[in-house]
Amino acid sequence: MSHSDLQVAAPPRLFGTDGVRGRANAxxxxxxxxxxxxxxxxxxxxxxxGNARPTAVVGRDPRASGEFLEAAVCAGLAAHxxxxxxxxxxxxxxxxxxxxxxxxxxxxxxxxxxxxxPDNGIKIFGAGGHKLDDAVEDxxxxxxxxxxxxxxxxxxxxxxxxxxxxAAARYLDHLAQQxxxxxxxxTVVVDCAHGAASTLAPLAYRAAGANVIAIHAEPDGxxxxxxxxxxxxxxxxxAVAEHGADLGLAHDGDADRCLAVDARGEVVDGDMIMAxxxxxMARAGSLRDDVLVATVMSNLGLHLxxxxxxxELRTTAVGDRYVLEELRRGQYSLGGEQSGHIVVPGAGTxxxxxxxxxxxxxxxxxxxxxxxxxxxxxxxxxxxxINVRVADKHAVADAESVRDAVSVAEAELAGEGRVxxxxxxxxxxxxxxxxxxTADAAHGIATRIADVVAxxxx
Numbered sequence: 001m002s003h004s005d006l007q008v009a010a011p012p013r014l015f016g017t018d019g020v021r022g023r024a025n026a027x028x029x030x031x032x033x034x035x036x037x038x039x040x041x042x043x044x045x046x047x048x049x050g051n052a053r054p055t056a057v058v059g060r061d062p063r064a065s066g067e068f069l070e071a072a073v074c075a076g077l078a079a080h081x082x083x084x085x086x087x088x089x090x091x092x093x094x095x096x097x098x099x100x101x102x103x104x105x106x107x108x109x110x111x112x113x114x115x116x117x118p119d120n121g122i123k124i125f126g127a128g129g130h131k132l133d134d135a136v137e138d139x140x141x142x143x144x145x146x147x148x149x150x151x152x153x154x155x156x157x158x159x160x161x162x163x164x165x166x167a168a169a170r171y172l173d174h175l176a177q178q179x180x181x182x183x184x185x186x187t188v189v190v191d192c193a194h195g196a197a198s199t200l201a202p203l204a205y206r207a208a209g210a211n212v213i214a215i216h217a218e219p220d221g222x223x224x225x226x227x228x229x230x231x232x233x234x235x236x237x238x239a240v241a242e243h244g245a246d247l248g249l250a251h252d253g254d255a256d257r258c259l260a261v262d263a264r265g266e267v268v269d270g271d272m273i274m275a276x277x278x279x280x281m282a283r284a285g286s287l288r289d290d291v292l293v294a295t296v297m298s299n300l301g302l303h304l305x306x307x308x309x310x311x312e313l314r315t316t317a318v319g320d321r322y323v324l325e326e327l328r329r330g331q332y333s334l335g336g337e338q339s340g341h342i343v344v345p346g347a348g349t350x351x352x353x354x355x356x357x358x359x360x361x362x363x364x365x366x367x368x369x370x371x372x373x374x375x376x377x378x379x380x381x382x383x384x385x386i387n388v389r390v391a392d393k394h395a396v397a398d399a400e401s402v403r404d405a406v407s408v409a410e411a412e413l414a415g416e417g418r419v420x421x422x423x424x425x426x427x428x429x430x431x432x433x434x435x436x437x438t439a440d441a442a443h444g445i446a447t448r449i450a451d452v453v454a455x456x457x458x
Contacts (some may be wrong), residue, residue, distance in 0.1 A: 100128045119224070189249070197354060276363055409434065
């Protein structure tokens with residue numbers, strides 16, 4: 001099997017693949033947050049059923065900057081006639097769930113996910129907790145230009161701020177309903193990344209019966225993702241060994257991701273988790289059309305494992321929004337990314353790291369197998385990734401020398417590897433990724449192609 005693809009980045013826009021991001025109080029200011037909230041209120045202003053005014057669920061992760069950004073977002077919403085339902089510090093998937101559960105008009109999550117503490121971001125969910133499509137985001141971005149001249153409500157029509165003390169309990173009840181197998185007997189170490197899952201992940205896992213050891217679960221507003229969580233797995237691996245745990249689970253700052261560690265300390269990435277869940281769902285008859293959706297960055301080992309299991313693997317561009325679009329288009333039941341962003345549409349509208357952890361442990365308990373045995377369904381092929389700085393990343397796409405180099409490499413791999421070229425979405429870089437049967441082969445082929453890309457892009 002071989003695969004090559006060269007994606008061309010879209011023109012820059014305020015909304016990236018996962019909301020509006022930037023350094024808090026530098027690019028992402030209170031003024032920008034207020035204007036964004038006001039424009040969103042104007043574009044998505046339809047009152048939800050049973051409410052006189054539109055409503056919006058507003059949540060955040062524990063970053064210090066989330067406090068002033070939440071205030072700005074709520075001010076922008078209320079000033080434009082939207083009631084803001086404040087749910088406090090909760091995971092991103094909780095905001096998506098609560099948007100539907102409260103029958104809100106839309107939801108707003110303030111988080112920069114796995115990024116360092118100085119960054120922050122604003123994600124918007126439409127009715128039902130679904131991510132917005134590009135056209136709606138473009139309408140919001142356009143509306144931001146006229147916020148100052150918009151007619152604003154007065155008197156009783158001004159939006160109100162409503163605190164929702166039952167929000168966390170609603171989300172935890174939802175998670176509990178997704179797992180039917182008692183997890184008693186499993187000991188799990190959970191790395192909460194000092195993030196939004198610090199309280200709720202241990203509660204959810206304990207409620208399902210697991211013995212839970214929580215680490216990095218003391219957020220102070222400044223320590224989110226700091227040397228911990230799904231982007232820094234070494235401390236979790238050490239903790240699993242220290243406690244003799246059955247597995248470890250690592251979340252990111254907003255808990256929409258989950259990576260795992262088996263009892264031996266080996267990392268089980270998103271591809272392996274998808275392989276475990278997809279095959280289990282296929283056996284149970286709950287994998288719609290026997291299709292799994294992943295991005296082009298998923299390891300070729302996942303393609304091979306799914307082919308052997310009789311499961312069709314459909315690939316999308318990089319970014320969870322593209323996985324979500326394909327899942328909704330085909331009404332498929334499982335998708336995700338190598339990074340651990342796993343989506344189970346039957347249980348939620350976006351990736352949910354805590355849910356993923358529960359589902360992984362459910363498979364361990366139901367099968368009475370260790371995580372290493374479950375993950376052995378997939379063999380990860382060695383991968384080499386080289387970032388090549390070029391003068392014009394788009395010009396490389398048309399370079400005959402680059403296409404020739406890719407063709408030669410694919411012939412050399414003879415179906416036992418693949419080549420992927422992908423321009424960076426934010427920098428003048430072309431990412432060269434090669435997977436091959438051996439690490440030496442992957443390194444040699446990737447280096448050779450990278451040299452051609454550098455020459456073509458200089």
